[in-house]
Amino acid sequence: METVLGRYRNLIILVGVLFLQVLGLAVQVKRTSDAESTRLIRVWAVGTITPLERGLIWGQTYSGNLWHNYFYLRGVRAENRQLKEQIDQLRLEQVRLNQDAEQAHRLQALLSFKERYISKTVAAQVIGSSGSDQSRSVYIDKGISDGIEQDMAVLTADGVVGKVLTVFPSTSLVLLINDQSSGVGAILEKSRLQGVLRGTPNGEVMLERVMSDEQVAPGETLLTSGGDQIFPKGLPLGRVAKVAGTDSGLFLNVKVKPAANLGRLEEVLVVLAKQEHQATAEGTGRVRTVDIMAQRLPSVPNKPAVSAGGAGIGVPGTAANDGAAKTPTVKPQSQTGVKPQTSAPSVRPKPVESDTTKPQGSISMTGVANKAATNPASGVTSAAPPKTVTAPGKPAISRPKTVTPATGTPASEDDSH
Amino acid sequence: MPITYTSGEQVEVYRFSVPVTVGVPLLALFLQAFVPLRFPFFSIFDLPLLVTIFFAMARRNPVSGLLTGALIGLIQDALTHRAIGLYGIAKTVVGFGASSMGAKLDAENAGARFLLTLGFYLLHSAVYFTVARGMVSLTLDWSWSRGVLAGLANAAVGVALYFVLDRFKQRT
Incomplete structure (x- = not known):
């Protein structure tokens, strides 16, 4: 027996070592979280090798920094000037992107995205x-x-x-x-x-x-x-x-x-x-698609307010028509029990500068809304203090906030009737 | 204290100092993990395998060869996200084979070393792929052209590396 063991000693050890590894492998394969079962071995191996790598990287970075920060400063002034110009251009670009981001934000709100x-x-x-x-x-x-x-x-x-x-x-x-x-x-x-x-x-x-x-x-x-x-x-x-x-x-x-x-x-x-x-736009409550479409589409404008006792005729589909037709004056929807549609994307006014930068195909009625916001005669809009709007990851820009009725009917058109 | 190994009578058996025994495999593992970051083509080489073959052939002791291979392979496994044991098993087999061959052949000249390294690289790949496919169900593509090319590249680098490492040999 001893001679057999001695004669095949090397082979027996080989088989034993392989068997142990195969066993270990089988255990890892059976357990789905093999990372946990072999964590100690990995921690040791990583702890042995990575300090060398970290040291080498540190040395490389240090020598690189030394070169770049002290010996390689030629042309920095010119580069600085060029970068400043680039920053100015990027700022302009950022304004435009902020507009787009806000618009996208409002559209996402519509989809509850x-x-x-x-x-x-x-x-x-x-x-x-x-x-x-x-x-x-x-x-x-x-x-x-x-x-x-x-x-x-x-x-x-x-x-x-x-x-x-x-x-x-x-x-x-x-x-x-x-x-x-x-x-x-x-x-x-x-x-x-x-x-x-x-x-x-x-x-x-x-x-x-x-x-x-x-x-x-x-x-x-x-x-x-x-x-x-x-x-x-x-x-x-x-x-x-x-x-x-x-x-x-x-x-x-x-x-x-x-x-x-x-x-x-x-x-x-x-x-x-x-x-x-x-994603939510300002205001609360759900926005019905029909309301949004009503705001986007051109509609029959309101007639001027009629004095008490007169028949106030509102625009079909508007608050004046639905709920407040019998009232002597056209009231904003917020006063008639209908939710104010400030969250609607198309009625929020944009600053004047956005008109020049806004991409084609935008759905907002910027110009109309601005008109409405500045028409004191209509009585349906009110200007609010400028509100800060922040796009994710971007600096804030200020813009006026305007509350408008759900109709989106251009207030200025009232004057034409 | 130097580590000594004895084996056959006709061939010369070498030993290595502790710093070399520990440091060279660690350096090989470190370079294998670090250099491909800067030179991606370097991942075609398998320095831990070359070191395993070198130590196994120099010591000419199958037990020390397979243990060296197993240890280096397991550490190499631990650096990957795969199951531990794939490289361990492959390098155990190579360590055993290289030390057995080293005990029977004179593997001191460049030609023999080149052929042996090429052969052991292919053996290593075969064992690795077999275990990876058979036990861990990994989908690995074997390409003969790439395998042989990598084997030739490893053999060429191995010959140069062995001549460098020969300087650390100590006669028993």
Whole structure:
């Protein structure tokens, strides 16, 4: 017996070591949360390797900063001047975008659309990778102590990078979108087709679940759909690079070029908090579609107010007609029991400057509303102090707030009758 | 205190100091995790595998070879998000095989080292893919052209690396 054991000692040890590893692997496969069952080993390994990487990155950054901050200041003055000019232009652009954002906000309110905005992020340095083609993931230098949690979205200025998979005390493992185990809810910007973005074994990114009878054009931009509850909606994912049919013929094979350069990641942003926002315009209560349409469409203008005892004839569909026709004067809806429709998108006045910057196709009746707001004779509008409107993530701009009746009937037209 | 290993009588057995025994695998793991960030093509190399082969062939002891392979492989697994054991099993087999071959062959010249490294790279890939597909149900695409190309690249780098690491060898 001893001779047999001695003779096959090496093989027995090999089989034993392999058996132990296979057993460990089987346990991990059986448990779905293998990250928890092997956490200690991972913490040790990461704790051994990442300090070296962190040190090297620190040294690299320090020497880079030294060079850029002290030795490479040529042309900074000219660049500063150029940047200031650029800021001025961007400010103008921002005003226009604020208008658009507010309009979109009001439209979302009509749809009771819940939007998630990025409200808090933390910048992180990529300090290492898994070092394997079979696991496309990177390590960042922020962990539990920095408020990082599992499943947080990770981005760059170019687009989505991935999500936080495992969090360690001072580092985190980020699963890239080109790993085959990742999945991101995606939507094509123009065609609005939805699908799932997945990585392939060879590191490419494919959009799955797009039916073969759909038209997908190469070059089209792909955005996050927000359906995965991890990535906020509307972040750039990439562009369609190639479209082909699958073997089964049911779905398209849409190859995507990621917006972020996943092969050369240095700094990333981790989304710490998403602000879930129920888009609401000012005012309370639900807005009926018919009311909104009534405001948008031209209607028969009100007749001038009639003195007491006279028959006040209102415009069909208006408060004056519905509820207050018998009253001697035309009253605002708010006084007739009908909800004031201040939340309606089309009746809110816009500042004068917005008229010049507003894109075509806008549905608001800016000019009319402004007229109404400034017509004291109509008695149906009242000017309020300027109100600050803030688009998400953008500085506030001030604009006058005006309360108008639900009819949206141009007050100035009253004068013509 | 140097770690010594003994094996066959005809071939020479080497030992390594503790700093080299610990430091070289750690450095290989570190470089494997760090360099692909700056040079993505570097991920085609498998430095921990090359170090496993080198130590196993130099020590010529199957037990130390397989244990070295298992340890390096498990640490490499821990750095990925996959189940721990995939690289561990593959490198255990390679460590055992390399030390067994090292005990029978004179693997000191560049040609033999090149061929052995190429062979062990393919063996490593085969074991990894088999375990990954068979046990973990991973969908992995095997491409012969890419596999052989990566094997040749690893073998070339391995030959150069082995000559550097030869300086740390100590005769028993």
